[in-house]
Amino acid sequence: MQTQQTALNGTVSTRRMLLDRAPDGDLTTGHFRMSTDVLAQPADGEVLTRTLYLSVDPVMRKIMTNRTSEPNGLNGVFGLGAGDPMRGRTVGVVEVSNDPKFSAGDFVLGWGGWQDFAIEKASALVAVAPVAGQPLSVHLGPLGRPGITAWLGIVLTAKVEASDTVLVSSAAGAVGSVAGQLAKSRGARVVGIAGGAEKCEWLVSTLGFDAAVDYKSADFLQQLEEATPDGVSVIHENVGGAVLDAGLGRMSAEGRIALCGLLDGYQAGIGEAFAYKNFGLLLDRGLTLTGFRIDELTGHHQQALVELRGSLESGSIVTTETVTEGLENAPDALVGLLAGKGSGKHLVKVDDSFDR
Amino acid sequence: MQTQQTALNGTVSTRRMLLDRAPDGDLTTGHFRMSTDVLAQPADGEVLTRTLYLSVDPVMRKIMTNRTSEPNGLNGVFGLGAGDPMRGRTVGVVEVSNDPKFSAGDFVLGWGGWQDFAIEKASALVAVAPVAGQPLSVHLGPLGRPGITAWLGIVLTAKVEASDTVLVSSAAGAVGSVAGQLAKSRGARVVGIAGGAEKCEWLVSTLGFDAAVDYKSADFLQQLEEATPDGVSVIHENVGGAVLDAGLGRMSAEGRIALCGLLDGYQAGIGEAFAYKNFGLLLDRGLTLTGFRIDELTGHHQQALVELRGSLESGSIVTTETVTEGLENAPDALVGLLAGKGSGKHLVKVDDSFDR
Incomplete structure (x- = not known):
C-alpha cells in the first residue's frame, strides 16, 4: 500500500483511479488508469477528506455500460464515461472543513470515489461513529x-x-x-x-x-x-x-x-x-x-440501521470482509469481485492511519 | 344449431365433443371429434343437467398440453388427454335431481363440459338466478x-x-x-x-x-x-x-x-x-x-360478485359476448378465440329453450 503523505498546506495532490475506457463485456484492470491531480482548497460548505476505505460494489460494473437507464441510485445519474474518475462510497476522515457541521478528525461516510483525497459537499456527508469491536469499514458493509x-x-x-x-x-x-x-x-x-x-x-x-x-x-x-x-x-x-x-x-x-x-x-x-x-x-x-x-x-433506513x-453488537450478525490494500489495487478488487472471488463486503483500504 | 330432444325417461343419450389428439402447436378443429354416449340416471347426490351455454376459455388450450404443471384451477388436475371429453364451465338447467338442494327447472352454474347433457355432483353446482336485462350466460362472463x-x-x-x-x-x-x-x-x-x-x-x-x-x-x-x-x-x-x-x-x-x-x-x-x-x-x-x-x-369471490x-344493473359494466351456436361448432369457437376473433366473453349456445 502506498499511503499518500501529501502536505496539506496550500494545494493537495491526490491520486485518482479513472475509468480509461468503458468495458464491452468482461471488465479487466486494463480498463483503468491512474492519474494525479491537484485539488483546490474546500470552498464554503465543502470538506477535504482523506480516504480510508473504498467500497467495491457489483453495481459499479453496471454504471460503466453505456445504456439507457433510470436516473436512480448509482445507476443513470451517476453513469460513468471514459476518462471519468471512478465514483463510489468511501469512509474517510476530515482533514480540512469549511463547514460548521464537521471538524478535522471527524469520520465520515461519503462519495469520495477512488482517490486519496476528495473535496466533498458537507451536505452529502454523514458523520459515522466507530462501533465497538468493528473496523470503521463496517459503515460500508452491514451498516452501509x-x-x-x-x-x-x-x-x-x-x-x-x-x-x-x-x-x-x-x-x-x-x-x-x-x-x-x-x-x-x-x-x-x-x-x-x-x-x-x-x-x-x-x-x-x-x-x-x-x-x-x-x-x-x-x-x-x-x-x-x-x-x-x-x-x-x-x-x-x-x-x-x-x-x-x-x-x-x-x-x-x-x-x-x-x-x-x-x-x-x-x-x-x-x-x-x-x-x-x-x-x-x-x-x-x-x-x-x-x-x-x-x-x-430512505424513510426506512433509520429503522434498518x-x-x-x-x-452487530449482540453478535447475531457477523461482519465479513474481503479487503484489498492500496488505491492502486482497486481495479483488481473490482475485477475480483465480479469474478466471484472473496466473500462478504469487498473493500479497498486506502490509508491505514486509523487502523486499530 | 342441432338442439337435442332426447327423451328423458330411462336412459339419456348425449353428444360429447372429445379432444381427439393433443395439439402440438396451433389448435385446429381437426383435434376434436364428436361421440354419442348414453348417460346413466343420476345417483344419490347427483343431478342431470341440460347444457344451455358452454364457456369457451383461452386456458382450455393450456390444459391440452402435456406439461408438468401445478394442480390448481383448470390446470394440472383438470389436464386433458387424447380421447377425453372436453371439460369446461356451463350454465344449464336441471332436468332430473337426485339431491334435495336442486329441483327440475333450476338454473345452475357447473362443470358440465362440452356435451348436451351432464351428470354432475350437486355439491359442485351453484344455483344462479336470472339477472334483469341480461342473458343467463352472464354467469359465465361478468358474473363468472x-x-x-x-x-x-x-x-x-x-x-x-x-x-x-x-x-x-x-x-x-x-x-x-x-x-x-x-x-x-x-x-x-x-x-x-x-x-x-x-x-x-x-x-x-x-x-x-x-x-x-x-x-x-x-x-x-x-x-x-x-x-x-x-x-x-x-x-x-x-x-x-x-x-x-x-x-x-x-x-x-x-x-x-x-x-x-x-x-x-x-x-x-x-x-x-x-x-x-x-x-x-x-x-x-x-x-x-x-x-x-x-x-x-375464493374468500373474495362473494365481494367481487x-x-x-x-x-351490471347500474350499467357501469356492459356485457359483451361472442356467441357460437351449436355444440357441433364448439371447436370452431375455441379455435376462433385463440386466433383473436370476436370480443368479450366467448360462448357456445347449446340449447336455446330458455332464450328470452
Whole structure:
C-alpha cells in the first residue's frame, strides 16, 4: 500500500483511479488508469477528506455500460464515461472543513470515489461513529448500503417469519451474507446460493446458514432440490438469470421474491435478455415479485440501521470482509469481485492511519 | 344449431365433443371429434343437467398440453388427454335431481363440459338466478370466472385508484373488457391493448376506454407510448410475452402488475420461454408483479360478485359476448378465440329453450 503523505498546506495532490475506457463485456484492470491531480482548497460548505476505505460494489460494473437507464441510485445519474474518475462510497476522515457541521478528525461516510483525497459537499456527508469491536469499514458493509439493502429485502419487502424457508442468492456477498443472517435471526430456515464448495461450507459453518448450494456445480439443480425439500417461500434475489430461474422452480404457492439486484445482467449488458423458463410459475403459483431500490426507501433506513447495529453488537450478525490494500489495487478488487472471488463486503483500504 | 330432444325417461343419450389428439402447436378443429354416449340416471347426490351455454376459455388450450404443471384451477388436475371429453364451465338447467338442494327447472352454474347433457355432483353446482336485462350466460362472463378474475386483478391485487393509469392487455377479451370497465368506474385512465383497429375502436367507443392500441400494428410501441404520455402505474396482464414486455417498458416507478394470464404461452407451450428485454425494470423502477389465481382466492369471490352484479344493473359494466351456436361448432369457437376473433366473453349456445 502506498499511503499518500501529501502536505496539506496550500494545494493537495491526490491520486485518482479513472475509468480509461468503458468495458464491452468482461471488465479487466486494463480498463483503468491512474492519474494525479491537484485539488483546490474546500470552498464554503465543502470538506477535504482523506480516504480510508473504498467500497467495491457489483453495481459499479453496471454504471460503466453505456445504456439507457433510470436516473436512480448509482445507476443513470451517476453513469460513468471514459476518462471519468471512478465514483463510489468511501469512509474517510476530515482533514480540512469549511463547514460548521464537521471538524478535522471527524469520520465520515461519503462519495469520495477512488482517490486519496476528495473535496466533498458537507451536505452529502454523514458523520459515522466507530462501533465497538468493528473496523470503521463496517459503515460500508452491514451498516452501509449492503446491510440496509439486505434489511429492506428480508424485513420490509419479504416480511420473513420463522415459518419461512428463505433462499438467498449471492449469499456469500456483502448483501446476501447479511440477508441470510437477518433471516436466521427471525428463525427462518435459510439456504444460500454461492459459487464454489469453499464458500458454501463457510456459509454453513461461519454464518450459520442451514444449507448452501454451489451454482457452479454440475448438479446445482439437484443440490437445490435436496436443500429445499419443502420448497422455498421467500427468495432474496441478487443475481437473476439462471440462478433466479432455478429458485423460481422451487417456490411454494404464494411465495415472495424480493428483487434487489441482477448481477448477471451487469456484465452481460441489457442487450442479452434472459429467457426465464419458470416465468409462468409467477402465475401458476401465485407468486409476488417486488423490485426494491434503497434510494427510494430512505424513510426506512433509520429503522434498518437500528436493528443492524444491535445485531452487530449482540453478535447475531457477523461482519465479513474481503479487503484489498492500496488505491492502486482497486481495479483488481473490482475485477475480483465480479469474478466471484472473496466473500462478504469487498473493500479497498486506502490509508491505514486509523487502523486499530 | 342441432338442439337435442332426447327423451328423458330411462336412459339419456348425449353428444360429447372429445379432444381427439393433443395439439402440438396451433389448435385446429381437426383435434376434436364428436361421440354419442348414453348417460346413466343420476345417483344419490347427483343431478342431470341440460347444457344451455358452454364457456369457451383461452386456458382450455393450456390444459391440452402435456406439461408438468401445478394442480390448481383448470390446470394440472383438470389436464386433458387424447380421447377425453372436453371439460369446461356451463350454465344449464336441471332436468332430473337426485339431491334435495336442486329441483327440475333450476338454473345452475357447473362443470358440465362440452356435451348436451351432464351428470354432475350437486355439491359442485351453484344455483344462479336470472339477472334483469341480461342473458343467463352472464354467469359465465361478468358474473363468472372472467368477471371475478378481473375484479381480483383490478381491485384486490392492483388496488386501482383514480390517480392510476391502467394498461389492460387482451382488453377486448372476457376478462380484459371487465377489468378495463372496473378501472374506469374507479376513475382511472384506462388504455387497452387489443388485436386490430376494429377492436380498438370498439374499446373506446363502446366500453369507454380512454385509448386503445393495436398490438398487431407495425407501430404498436409508438402507439403505446403516445397513449401513455405519463407512463403506466398498473398493468392488468393476461397475455405475457411481447405484449407484457412492451407494457413493462412504459411502467412508472413503484408500478404494480397484476398477472392473471399468459395467453401467449398457452399456444407456444412451456418449452419456448420468452426473453423479457425489460425484466430489469422490475428492479430499476421498483415494480411489484403479483401472479394471482382465482381458485386460491375464493374468500373474495362473494365481494367481487356483489360489485359486479351492481355494476351490471347500474350499467357501469356492459356485457359483451361472442356467441357460437351449436355444440357441433364448439371447436370452431375455441379455435376462433385463440386466433383473436370476436370480443368479450366467448360462448357456445347449446340449447336455446330458455332464450328470452
